[in-house]
Amino acid sequence: MSYLIPDKAYSVLKWIGLIVCPAIATFVGVVGTVWGWRSVDAWVTTINATGVLVGALLGISAATARPTSDGAE
Numbered sequence: 286m287s288y289l290i291p292d293k294a295y296s297v298l299k300w301i302g303l304i305v306c307p308a309i310a311t312f313v314g315v316v317g318t319v320w321g322w323r324s325v326d327a328w329v330t331t332i333n334a335t336g337v338l339v340g341a342l343l344g345i346s347a348a349t350a351r352p353t354s355d356g357a358e
Contacts, residue, residue, distance in 0.1 A: 287353050289346045296340050306336030 288295060310332040314348035 287351045294357060295343065298343055302336050302339035306332055306339065310336070329336065332356060 290298070310329045313322075313332065314325060314329045316322075317328065322328075
């Protein structure tokens, strides 16, 4: 399959969207509340929204992938 973005970039973005953003949002939500950081909810929402955006863009890339001419996937 031929994707809109290179395989390496796809893998990195997938890791960011599925692992990094939720982990950072959870960390900020827990630690920020304990330490009394301001606007913790806004930061957590922004981080989670970023993860969703990355996932949506990857979904678009996967949905618009074209078969390669050699038939390999």
